[in-house]
Amino acid sequence: MSADLRREIKELIVKELNLEGRDPQSIQDDAPLFGEGLGLDSLDALQLAMSVEEHFGVRIPEGDEARPIFKSVAALADHVASHRSSG
């Protein structure tokens, strides 16, 4: 499940954050999403949180609690997987 989910999340990131010309598969599973890495910012984090809720039905908490979840694609996929199955 996790490889598919990670791929889906990468595609979502590229589409929702308008990372035109970026190959979703070039995003590393463990690379930081924000700051360094993809160069995303807090507005991207909000957009990504909304998109994850829309596509997977999983809420991302607001504020500091979101930090570890948004650490990387792998962390986000883990959060989605655990909350989807538990729901």
Added chain:
Amino acid sequence: MRIWITGVGVTSSLGLTARETFDKLVQGERGLSRIDAFDVEGQRASLGAQVRGISVPQGDAWSRTTAFAHHAAKEALDASGLSTKSARVGLIVGGTTAGMLENELRVVAILSGKLPLAPIPELRSHPLSSATDSLDEVIGPFVRVRNVASACSSGVTALSLAMAWLLEDEIDAVVAGGTDGLCRLTLSGFNALSAIDPEPCRPFDANRRGLNLGEGAGFLVLERASFAKKRGKTPIAELAGASLAAEAHHITNPESEGKTAARVMREALRRANVTPADVDYVNAHGTGTPLNDAMESKAIAAVMGAETERVWVSSSKAQIGHTLAAAGAIEAAISAMCVRERILPPTAGLASPDPACNVRLLREATRLDRVRAVVSNSFGFGGMDGAVVITEPELAPERSEISRARVYVSSASALGPRGASDAGDLTTGPAATGAVPDDVLALDVAKARRFDRAARLCAAASHMALEGTTVDRATCGVVFGSAFSSVDEAAAFVQRIFDKGPRLASPAEFPNLVPSSPIGHASIYEGLKGPALATADLRTSGESAIATAIELIGSGDASAFVAGAAAVRSKLIDDAFYPLFDDGATKAGRAEQCAAVVLQASPRGAIASIDRVAIRRAAEDLTLPAPEEGAQVFASVDVRAWTEKTSWASVPIETVEPGVGSNEASGAAAFAAAVRAIQRGATKQALVFGARHNEVYAFVLRPA
């Protein structure tokens, strides 16, 4: 020159007059309640500062926003004792929402086929200029009217422009302010950004979680002190200085160190001849968001230096909410009353001051012996910052004004259905229709990833116009006119709220729906740090943007400006809005287009110089220099019916319909075409002429 504030008017959730609002502010009352102007079911936060007890007249052109504007503008004028019949009074209105509340369901119904895609009369309340036109009709006629938008600093932008107008001897007084109303779009948008505190907000508090939205209007009557004295009027306070600048940083987030916020405060103080030692109070922007309050505190401390420990700071937003475009004007009115009453209002909700907000925060109302000078701040999306300095009358030595007699043009660009050009080819060929080809909008992919179509057009036209010029980007402003903003996108945003619920409103899309957003994007893309704003004036939106740039260069607010106008393709504009306002032009001519010119104070590298700017309510009232041999008129459409009434009646007219079609923005393209015609020697004197039913703009250009 001194500018006196001789009347203020405030409509807020605390009260329907300036007096009532001020008294309740001082008493610490909070005008917050669950919003019921519309359905807030499913909203993350629904507490707001809604105006209660105001009646909105029936009729197509009315919205709550317009009703607030009437209420506050009339109060201010009455207090000043002036009337548009007895003096030459101008009107400047800042706004971002206009009739959004009344029209958001309507445009969604149109786009989903439940209402016909047709010019419905009720849509008259939608354009940003609707409040201005309504005020002009009811309490006018004003000698000049203008609509400005710079997001949450629109009110301060209106006041700054009013100061520029008062440098001219054509205007005795200006009614300037802002008005905005709560609506689904802004509530859902700020909620999507997690920017709203679901509880009453707590500016400067360590536990602050965001703002509470508000609504209302604030207007000030500003006049030259010499004019007020002549009629025996004593002022409330003096509007001693103002400054506008852009951060060129991020579309929603402020610079963390508050460098530009500090820059506008410093510059406003410098222009007011006031030092931090004279300042007794700062009425902060103080939204209650974690980023703003920390940034603003740093900026205040940087500007006030050793005086930081003494200067009181409070935010009124915990009591009247963040009234967006009205905020700068309402808070300027409050600041003027602080000077007169010598009482400072508190920061409601402040329990544990944030150590990161290391300024002297007022938690309770305080009476001082004197309130000599007040700084009032406003910071908007797109990094549009502004500050005003309001003082006791004649506190500081009179300002020596920069009043620049001449403004030059150094470049021009145009994008239309035929592609991109230097605007030298707009007057030849058959009338253009259709969209701007995508390949001419090629921008840096990473930098432009959040741009909508309007932002792409403005950034691309700005980029082309700036190429090869020598303007100083640190003091170069940017202004674009747009009659209707991004209505299709706004409708889609609201549709999504209905379909999926407010929780799934798009945080990334919301900032693009703010009318000044394309200009914010262009400012960031090109690194332009002078004043950034939008204008809206229906058919003469292009002319209004260029006039604004000339006025703000003339007053020393900017060294240069990129000025233009954009028209995006839109089903709603083409078929529903434009036919309501087009003053006779045909829908078929509405092509997608954007044009820009570079205006500057320096003659260096100039192509043309601006001989005369005349803005009047009727063509008959224009006084223009006599046309010389070989003179030409440039316009968006055939304006013969207007020029016939002037001394330019027999001068041939060139229109830019071949290059950009005919629409609400094409006046800027006409200006651009005139510049290039002068450059290639085709004419030695050009009149750029734009008109709508009650307003004419004339710019006379000649070779530099």
